[in-house]
Structure formats: structure tokens, C-alpha cells
Amino acid sequence: MQRFPLLGSLLAIALCSTAIATEPLASWRDTSPKKAVVAFVNKITDEKSSDFVPPAERIAVFDNDGTLWPENPMPFQLAFSLDELKRRLPEEPDWKNDPAVKAAQSDDLHPLLADDYKGLFRIIALTGSGMTTVEFADRVRAWLATAKHPRFDRPYDQLAYQPMLELLAYLRANGFKTFIVSGGGADFMRVFSERVYGVPPEQVVGSNTRVVYELREDGPVLVKTMNDLFIDDKAGKPAGIHQFIGRRPIACFGNSDGDLQMLEYTTIDNPRPSFGMIIHHTDAEREYGYDKNAKSSGKLVAALEEAPRRGWVVVDMKNDWAEVFAP
Amino acid sequence: MQRFPLLGSLLAIALCSTAIATEPLASWRDTSPKKAVVAFVNKITDEKSSDFVPPAERIAVFDNDGTLWPENPMPFQLAFSLDELKRRLPEEPDWKNDPAVKAAQSDDLHPLLADDYKGLFRIIALTGSGMTTVEFADRVRAWLATAKHPRFDRPYDQLAYQPMLELLAYLRANGFKTFIVSGGGADFMRVFSERVYGVPPEQVVGSNTRVVYELREDGPVLVKTMNDLFIDDKAGKPAGIHQFIGRRPIACFGNSDGDLQMLEYTTIDNPRPSFGMIIHHTDAEREYGYDKNAKSSGKLVAALEEAPRRGWVVVDMKNDWAEVFAP
Numbered sequence: 001m002q003r004f005p006l007l008g009s010l011l012a013i014a015l016c017s018t019a020i021a022t023e024p025l026a027s028w029r030d031t032s033p034k035k036a037v038v039a040f041v042n043k044i045t046d047e048k049s050s051d052f053v054p055p056a057e058r059i060a061v062f063d064n065d066g067t068l069w070p071e072n073p074m075p076f077q078l079a080f081s082l083d084e085l086k087r088r089l090p091e092e093p094d095w096k097n098d099p100a101v102k103a104a105q106s107d108d109l110h111p112l113l114a115d116d117y118k119g120l121f122r123i124i125a126l127t128g129s130g131m132t133t134v135e136f137a138d139r140v141r142a143w144l145a146t147a148k149h150p151r152f153d154r155p156y157d158q159l160a161y162q163p164m165l166e167l168l169a170y171l172r173a174n175g176f177k178t179f180i181v182s183g184g185g186a187d188f189m190r191v192f193s194e195r196v197y198g199v200p201p202e203q204v205v206g207s208n209t210r211v212v213y214e215l216r217e218d219g220p221v222l223v224k225t226m227n228d229l230f231i232d233d234k235a236g237k238p239a240g241i242h243q244f245i246g247r248r249p250i251a252c253f254g255n256s257d258g259d260l261q262m263l264e265y266t267t268i269d270n271p272r273p274s275f276g277m278i279i280h281h282t283d284a285e286r287e288y289g290y291d292k293n294a295k296s297s298g299k300l301v302a303a304l305e306e307a308p309r310r311g312w313v314v315v316d317m318k319n320d321w322a323e324v325f326a327p
Numbered sequence: 328m329q330r331f332p333l334l335g336s337l338l339a340i341a342l343c344s345t346a347i348a349t350e351p352l353a354s355w356r357d358t359s360p361k362k363a364v365v366a367f368v369n370k371i372t373d374e375k376s377s378d379f380v381p382p383a384e385r386i387a388v389f390d391n392d393g394t395l396w397p398e399n400p401m402p403f404q405l406a407f408s409l410d411e412l413k414r415r416l417p418e419e420p421d422w423k424n425d426p427a428v429k430a431a432q433s434d435d436l437h438p439l440l441a442d443d444y445k446g447l448f449r450i451i452a453l454t455g456s457g458m459t460t461v462e463f464a465d466r467v468r469a470w471l472a473t474a475k476h477p478r479f480d481r482p483y484d485q486l487a488y489q490p491m492l493e494l495l496a497y498l499r500a501n502g503f504k505t506f507i508v509s510g511g512g513a514d515f516m517r518v519f520s521e522r523v524y525g526v527p528p529e530q531v532v533g534s535n536t537r538v539v540y541e542l543r544e545d546g547p548v549l550v551k552t553m554n555d556l557f558i559d560d561k562a563g564k565p566a567g568i569h570q571f572i573g574r575r576p577i578a579c580f581g582n583s584d585g586d587l588q589m590l591e592y593t594t595i596d597n598p599r600p601s602f603g604m605i606i607h608h609t610d611a612e613r614e615y616g617y618d619k620n621a622k623s624s625g626k627l628v629a630a631l632e633e634a635p636r637r638g639w640v641v642v643d644m645k646n647d648w649a650e651v652f653a654p
Contacts, residue, residue, distance in 0.1 A: 186570070200383055201573030202571070202572045210557075210566065210570075212566065213562040213565040213592065220592045228557075235539070236540075238540040239537065239539065242538050244529070245528065245529045246513065246514075247528050261542075261547075264547050268542070269545065269547070
């Protein structure tokens with residue numbers, strides 16, 4: 001019982017030195033978005049302020065694709081799923097007749113993204129079912145260890161946006177619990193979220209289907225099925241936040257119209273002070289440039305229009321970020 | 328940035344004094360269950376031991392009804408739902424023809440508990456839908472403020488087992504994240520879990536149905552529906568653990584066959600050291616006495632039979648607990 005508090009004390013002293021020694025948002029230029037987030041954090045952590053928010057209620061939610069890492073030339077999980085499709089297709093002859101599979105085998109992936117990404121979710125569900133959760137995580141791990149992004153020539157999990165990693169750490173250092181709330185599959189993101197983002201699996205909310213428990217000869221397993229698909233996107237995001245977190249966030253970070261509803265849910269008539277931020281992809285040179293003409297996922301029109309009225313801070317990636325990726 | 332670490336440092340010193348001053352499991356008699364849990368915690372927190380488990384992986388899961396508070400004469404949420412049924416029935420004429428509603432209005436509630444509590448879940452879903460999540464939480468709060476347990480004549484939320492409150496606090500003081508994993512409704516438990524158990528809403532896994540997001544004139548709401556009922560009981564518990572927590576627990580506390588599968592999932596072939604505990608209701612005088620002949624929920628046969636083979640610790644409530652409730 002005594003070892004822990006002592007450790008805490010040492011840790012607190014260590015944190016104190018770190019806070020003095022390093023600049024928490026070093027990859028952000030000193031422009032209005034950085035100033036806005038720092039002002040918000042200062043306000044809600046000031047115990048003397050009427051805007052003070054107790055640590056337990058400091059919930060921050062982050063979209064993943066396009067907010068914490070890129071979503072071009074296609075969402076990274078789709079790249080994984082297409083590789084899995086190729087690998088498993090010889091053993092799964094039934095798949096050949098599936099319209100989504102046919103679309104996935106053509107050069108033009110746009111049909112997969114139509115109708116609220118219906119085909120994309122179908123491919124993800126198909127390639128992510130019929131195996132145990134452990135087998136699936138092993139496949140994701142193996143893919144991350146070998147696959148590389150076609151443009152940046154790096155493993156996908158080395159493409160997290162450096163300014164956003166700093167923002168996650170900054171919020172946590174100020175008592176926030178940081179959650180991912182993404183249309184991506186929870187089981188996919190949980191493989192790397194702790195290592196890459198410092199977000200533990202229990203703070204990852206994503207799309208999912210049911211798993212079925214079995215006690216096998218060699219131990220208990222959970223088999224991934226395609227049943228009861230929950231799509232954690234658009235109006236599904238506030239629903240997912242309620243179901244998995246059970247309280248209203250006070251800070252929300254997104255980049256597309258898929259994040260509109262969770263931005264609303266976080267900031268409109270929230271009894272607590274709240275903060276909304278949109279990452280606008282304005283940097284075709286260092287990353288990608290898109291909004292209404294998104295190349296894959298990430299269409300941004302309605303949320304950008306709403307931003308001034310709602311007080312959401314828009315990050316102009318080109319001007320507001322000194323670095324995009326870690327060197 | 329500097330205020331927090333200093334606060335942490337002070338907090339660490341405060342915690343240190345508390346640890347020296349108070350006995351963490353004061354309401355447990357000095358019998359084998361207490362010794363077993365302390366030995367397990369000492370082992371997995373000892374950095375020099377090969378059994379050391381890093382804090383991030385110290386996940387403990389607790390059943391609620393019959394494990395953290397009583398489940399007699401009926402599960403407390405059923406008591407709430409029956410009161411709600413009475414209140415809402417005049418406005419919901421369609422409900423009168425529902426077989427579960429008919430059963431609920433009779434004196435014999437056993438039909439509601441038959442067939443894996445099908446009728447019970449129907450009543451809970453019916454009375455917990457067609458309103459916003461905020462309205463539902465307000466109803467639960469109002470009920471807890473007025474309703475009293477028929478035998479103990481206390482508000483229901485003052486009937487948490489004192490030894491289990493101490494156990495929750497003891498595990499948290501040793502770096503565990505404590506989760507509730509219960510057949511009860513998540514939205515019901517989240518109203519009091521933080522205040523009563525110190526378990527925040529985001530660490531409550533329970534039965535649930537979908538909510539639907541709406542942006543209304545007076546702000547965003549989530550409407551509770553009866554769709555996609557997930558029953559977090561029996562084989563649903565390991566499924567719920569995976570879906571909501573996303574990693575395997577190392578400690579599991581239950582009291583009935585509804586907890587058998589999560590005990591298995593926690594302890595069988597776990598690559599980490601693990602611990603399972605069953606609360607056996609042997610104390611008809613201070614609480615209730617039941618196992619195979621459960622009066623409401625809480626039948627305990629298979630898990631009790633498995634306990635010796637699996638190394639699960641069985642708590643004999645009468646002998647192992649010095650106190651059952653806080654005075």
C-alpha cells in the first residue's frame with residue numbers, strides 16, 4: 001500500500017520538471033487555434049473560475065481518420081481490409097459474388113464510399129468476421145508491421161499528426177480523459193491506439209459488430225460476427241458516446257461532416273463550458289488538400305458552415321501547424 | 328501547466344498518510360478470502376516479481392446485483408421499473424396487452440424471471456424507452472430519493488455491501504481500473520455508480536438498447552429506444568467486456584451463474600496472473616441465504632461447482648464479512 005503513493009509523489013515531481021522543461025504544443029504555430037485551446041484549458045482547470053470543470057468531467061473526444069492521422073488515398077482500415085480480402089479470397093469462394101467485393105476488386109473504389117460508406121463497412125465487416133478477436137488483432141499487427149503508405153513510404157502507424165499527439169498529451173496532463181470516437185472499427189484501432197496515441201483500449205469507441213463467447217479446449221475465445229453492425233459515424237457518434245462513455249464530452253475534435261453531430265452534442269447547450277475544433281485539410285503539399293471534394297472519406301461542408309455560428313475553432317493545417325508528421 | 332503537478336504531489340503525500348492511517352479491508356474478517364485477495368494484489372504490484380502486471384492492464388470487473396448490493400426480494404432495477412410501469416401505464420394504453428406487463432401486475436413475479444429473465448428485460452426496456460437519456464436519469468434519481476427497500480427500510484443506494492466498497496477502493500489504490508459488468512441497465516447504474524461505488528459512467532458495462540440522436544430546438548438529445556437489446560449476462564458478459572473494455576480483465580468478482588462465463592474469461596489460460604471470486608449468500612440473518620434456490624435472480628450452481636477446479640475464491644458471507652452494510 002505504501003509503495004504506490006511514494007511512486008505518485010516521485011511521478012508528480014518528474015511531471016513538474018517536464019512541464020517546465022518542454023513546450024507542450026511545440027508543433028503548433030502561435031496562431032489563434034493554439035491560443036484558443038490553451039485559453040479553454042486554462043479556464044476550465046482554474047479552481048477559482050466559475051468555468052472550472054472537475055477532472056472527472058473532463059472528457060475529450062477525437063475522431064481518428066483525418067483528425068489524428070490521414071485518410072488518403074483511402075481510410076487506412078480500408079487498405080488493411082483490401083489486403084485481407086486478397087489474402088482470404090481463395091479460401092472464401094462465396095465472397096466472389098458479393099457486390100462490395102466486386103467493387104473492391106476494381107480500380108475505382110468510389111462505389112465503396114457511396115451511400116454513407118456502405119460498401120466500405122461491408123468489406124470491413126466481411127474481412128473482420130469469422131475469426132477470434134485475438135486472431136484479428138494478430139492480423140492487424142502483422143499488417144502494420146509490413147504495409148507502407150503509398151505516398152509517405154512509412155508504416156501507417158507512423159503517420160499520426162504530431163500536433164495532435166501533442167494535443168492529446170497536453171489535455172491528459174491537464175486532467176482530461178482522451179477518447180477516440182471514430183467510424184473506424186474499434187477492434188482495429190485498439191491494436192495500436194495505446195502505443196501510438198496513448199489512448200487505452202477502454203477509451204476507444206468505434207464501429208463494431210457482436211462477438212460470441214465460446215469456451216474451447218484451449219481456452220475462452222470471442223468470435224467476431226457480422227451481426228448488429230453499429231456504425232459510429234454521423235448521428236451514430238453521439239449515440240456511441242452515450243453508450244460507451246455515458247457522459248457528455250466538454251471538448252470535441254473532428255475534421256469532417258461525419259463529426260458534425262458529435263460537435264453539436266459536445267457544444268450546444270452544454271451545461272459545462274465546451275470546446276469544438278475542426279481540422280481543415282488545407283495543405284496539399286505536406287499532406288492533402290480537401291473539403292467538399294474529399295478524395296475518400298472526410299467530406300467537409302456542413303460542419304465548416306456551422307463553425308462560425310457555433311464558435312468551433314477551425315485549424316488551417318497549412319498555416320497553423322509547424323510540423324504535420326514527426327520527422 | 329505547473330499547478331497540476333504540484334497538486335499531484337500534495338495528493339500523493341495525502342494518499343501516503345491515508346494508507347498508513349487506515350486499514351483498507353476493515354469489514355473483512357481475517358479469513359482466507361481476504362488473505363487471497365491481498366496476496367494476489369501484493370504479487371501483481373511487485374515490480375520485482377515475475378507476476379508483476381503493469382497498471383494499464385490491471386482491469387477488475389464486478390457484477391452488480393448480488394455482488395455489490397442485494398438482489399432480493401427482487402433486483403432493484405425491477406423495483407424501479409415496476410414503479411415506473413405503474414406511473415406510466417395510464418398514458419400508455421397499448422402496454423396493457425403485453426404479456427410481460429400482465430405478469431408484472433400480478434403478485435407472482437416468477438414468470439418475469441423465467442427463460443433467462445426475458446420478462447424482466449422486457450419490462451426494463453419498455454419503461455426505459457420513449458424518453459431522452461436525461462429524462463430517464465432524472466426518473467432514476469427521483470426514485471432513488473424516495474423509494475425504500477422493503478426489508479432494510481433504507482434508500483436502495485444505501486445498501487451497497489461495505490466490504491465490497493472497501494475492496495473497490497483497495498484495488499483502485501493499487502492501480503486497478505474497476506469496472507461494473509452487470510445484467511442491469513447501463514443507463515440505470517450510471518446514475519449512482521460514481522457516487523456510490525466510485526465507478527465513473529465510462530467504466531459501467533451493462534445491458535443496453537440503442538439511443539437515437541436528435542438536435543431539437545432546445546438542444547441535442549438522445550432518445551432511448553427498444554432496438555438491438557444487448558443483454559449483458561452469462562455469455563454476454565465476456566462479449567460486453569470485449570466490446571466496452573477491449574482487454575481481458577485480471578480480476579473478476581461475481582455471485583451467480585450469470586457470472587460464470589466472465590469468471591472463465593478472466594481466469595482460464597490468461598497470459599497474466601488472474602483472480603476470480605464468488606460471493607456466496609450464506610447469511611439469511613444479516614442479508615439473504617440462497618444459491619440453487621434463488622428467490623429472484625442470482626442462482627448459483629455451476630459456478631460454485633467449478634470454483635475448486637478453477638481456483639476461484641468463494642466468500643462465505645456469514646463467516647468472512649464482519650459487516651454487510653455500512654452502519
